[in-house]
Amino acid sequence: MSLLITGATLLDQNGRRGGALRIEDGAITEVGENLESIDGDDLIDASGLVVSPGFVDLHTHLREPGREEAETIETGSRAAALGGYTAVVAMPNTDPTQDCVSVVEFVRRQGQAAGLCDVHPSASITVGRAGTQLTPFAELAAAGVKLFTDDGNGVQDPLLMRRAFEYALGLDVTMAQHCEVERLTGGAVMHEGDCCSHLGLPGWPSLAEELMVHRDIELVRLTGAPAHFLHLSTSRSVELVRMAKADGLPVTAEATPHHISLTDELLRSYSAIYKVNPPLRTMDDVEAVREGLLDGTIDALATDHAPHVSESKEQPLDQAPPGMLGLETALGVAIAHLDTDLATVVGALSWKPAAIAGIGDAHGRPIEAGEPANLTVFDPTEEWEVVPARLASKSRNTPYVGVPLRGKVKHTILNGVPTVKDGVAQK
Amino acid sequence: MSRSLLSIEELGTAGVQRILDLADTMAEVNRRPNPKVPALRGKTVCSVFFEDSTRTRLSFETAAKRLSADTMTFAVSQSSLNKGESLRDTIETIAAMGVDAFVIRHKSTGAPWLVDGWTNAAVINAGDGWHSHPTQGLLDTYTVRTALNRPDGFDGLRVAIVGDIKHSRVARSTTAAFTALGADVTWVAPRTLLPPVVHEHVENDIDAVLDRDGGVDVLYMLRMQQERMNEALVPNLREYTARFGLTPERAARLAPHTLVMHPGPMNRGVEVAVDPAELPGALITQQVTNGIAVRMAVLFDLLSAESPEQSLTEGPTT
Missing domain, CATH: 3.40.50.1370 (Aspartate/ornithine carbamoyltransferase)
Structure with missing residues (x-):
């Protein structure tokens, strides 16, 4: 039995064309301008829709194990599928930490059991993310881990970070840094600027991110090991990465949907829904991050999907945990807020993050016969608004209530099987 | 509602x-x-x-x-x-x-x-x-309004707020209240004790404020907390008092019309190093009553x- 998608616009790294495709046994078997339906074919009429390689999220907090009240691997996977994702990288700040093979394997198996998207666990750089002892990189790499990060915290110690880069050499893994010099952000609640001055809140200066971006760029220059920069949020960070790339250094970077769409002014509402780390910054930063995505300085849009239960987000700003949902709204935010061609948007959501995640053999592939059928089908023009109660995520902390979004996922196909059909998760 | x-x-x-x-x-x-x-x-x-x-x-x-x-x-x-x-x-x-x-x-x-x-x-x-501490801003402006008998507003009134502005809800609300009534407010503090972004007039030299023509109408001293030294915001309290405190020497130079205020509780010997009872312009008790x-x-x-x-x-x- 096969699945036939007709009338679509196909969009991948090789460009944009009209067409149809047939999928059998998890792979694309035929691509053409017009394909005839065979008896028994499942049909998807994709008229007016775009078919692209499936989206890949480099930065998802699935909360399991440890914080299952906020999200589970199953609910997070469902949210991912609805957002058009066929693969996500699970961040390691779970409890226990993804710092050893057994926890990493647990996360992978839970992802397989949910069967809604490929869950690729990352692992922490240091044991327990405590910043003192390296995790067994080689053992974890042998278990399939490609990205290492202490996300939630940056690795503060420059000696330890140098060793991490050096030890990673030859293992085909990438260090992914949450850039934050913590001595400069103690107690910080929001971006250090006009709003925090008015609100009397401790500020998170842009400098705290930029210093670590700069440090790691120089460590990459010294060691030759690759680095990936998580959730860049400041204008100067983008500029530093731009210069590092111009120097030919093996660095990549991501930015979140919220850092291209929201600013620190929203904290004037006193609502912790807008508290996130790194914090929402100024319009100048938003524009610089957008520009970085457009010129390729920033490779990927990554959600930093960070579910939190409502009670914790109802607390005052300084007490609530940072983080916002992102999986189900990323495409709608990206199209609404990036003034560019669709191929740039989809590239940042699909084949570019697939390469950084080290899963470019299965995800983010061109739409051609013989390729794995991991695909996203979306309407690039549909305008919609998010309704928190209808989110598949277990949590409700989306900052996009009342914000017009453009672009909506209709179908998501994982290994040839729809995980989402007509906007409805299939399990 | x-x-x-x-x-x-x-x-x-x-x-x-x-x-x-x-x-x-x-x-x-x-x-x-x-x-x-x-x-x-x-x-x-x-x-x-x-x-x-x-x-x-x-x-x-x-x-x-x-x-x-x-x-x-x-x-x-x-x-x-x-x-x-x-x-x-x-x-x-x-x-x-x-x-x-x-x-x-x-x-x-x-x-x-x-x-x-x-x-x-x-x-x-x-x-x-x-x-924010709005009733403090209200009682401070009410106290000055009563002392000066100026119920119609503070156009031209010169107010200097001295000290740890950054960590002070009193400074924010009192500034907002004086400004709302037309006064000119100057913040006097080292850069370390100011918010990251400042729109008010700023002076880092209290003597420049006291000695300018006509002096200052309201000198509002903020409480300086001991723990600020641990955060490297000031080197030590002695230096803070020397640079920003109301010392006997500065008290003697105050213009006769200068009103002295403080939100309490006062750190004697730090921001106010004189007996307020000896300051003719002190309104500190009236603030509490009002x-x-x-x-x-x-x-x-x-x-x-x-x-x-x-x-x-x-x-x-x-």
Whole structure:
């Protein structure tokens, strides 16, 4: 039995064309301008829709194990599928930490059991993310881990970070840094600027991110090991990465949907829904991050999907945990807020993050016969608004209530099987 | 839905004027032999202080009692907050007992706004984080207005606020209140004790402010906390006093018309290194006294449906 998608616009790294495709046994078997339906074919009429390689999220907090009240691997996977994702990288700040093979394997198996998207666990750089002892990189790499990060915290110690880069050499893994010099952000609640001055809140200066971006760029220059920069949020960070790339250094970077769409002014509402780390910054930063995505300085849009239960987000700003949902709204935010061609948007959501995640053999592939059928089908023009109660995520902390979004996922196909059909998760 | 008093900015210039005018009436009540009126009889005011402040709480409760409101105190240290109850649950529980106004002090910026969203009772911000303390701004401006007999505003009045602006809700609200009434406010502090972004006039030399032509009309000294030294914000308190304190030498140079204010409690020998009783322009005690009248005015403004003429006559107060 096969699945036939007709009338679509196909969009991948090789460009944009009209067409149809047939999928059998998890792979694309035929691509053409017009394909005839065979008896028994499942049909998807994709008229007016775009078919692209499936989206890949480099930065998802699935909360399991440890914080299952906020999200589970199953609910997070469902949210991912609805957002058009066929693969996500699970961040390691779970409890226990993804710092050893057994926890990493647990996360992978839970992802397989949910069967809604490929869950690729990352692992922490240091044991327990405590910043003192390296995790067994080689053992974890042998278990399939490609990205290492202490996300939630940056690795503060420059000696330890140098060793991490050096030890990673030859293992085909990438260090992914949450850039934050913590001595400069103690107690910080929001971006250090006009709003925090008015609100009397401790500020998170842009400098705290930029210093670590700069440090790691120089460590990459010294060691030759690759680095990936998580959730860049400041204008100067983008500029530093731009210069590092111009120097030919093996660095990549991501930015979140919220850092291209929201600013620190929203904290004037006193609502912790807008508290996130790194914090929402100024319009100048938003524009610089957008520009970085457009010129390729920033490779990927990554959600930093960070579910939190409502009670914790109802607390005052300084007490609530940072983080916002992102999986189900990323495409709608990206199209609404990036003034560019669709191929740039989809590239940042699909084949570019697939390469950084080290899963470019299965995800983010061109739409051609013989390729794995991991695909996203979306309407690039549909305008919609998010309704928190209808989110598949277990949590409700989306900052996009009342914000017009453009672009909506209709179908998501994982290994040839729809995980989402007509906007409805299939399990 | 009741109105609330959350910040000077939300109150606006007309609102500040209205409260200060009403405070004159309340001050008259306070001068009576029996300073109590039935204006808020049957109303319940609950003070919920998540941060200790006996002075502010006593001031509010005295104000409420002089208007014959019933008062309740929620003492956080004895409450189930220590057992993990959320702010929202606490507020909704107290509200369910039938409360007309909450007086909230919280260490977190914005907490009174959250509370305001969870209850139909009036909410009075009695200080949130480093952010806002509107009744302090009102009592400070009321005190100057009374001292100078300037009920129509402060055009041309020169105010200098000296010290730890960055961590001070008093500085923010008092600046907003003086500015709303037309005064020119200058912040005097080292860069380390200012917010990251500053729109006010700034001076890092107190002597330049004191010695300029005409001096300064109001010299407002902020409390300097010992712990600021641990954060490398100032080298030590001796240097702070030498650079920014009201020393005997500076006190002797004050222009005769300069009023000296302080929100209390004062660090003697640090920001004020003279006996305030020896300063002819000191208004520090008046600030405390006026705090009652101003808070009566705020409570009355929020909770009474009647005009002051109707309800402030002497009468049975049960």
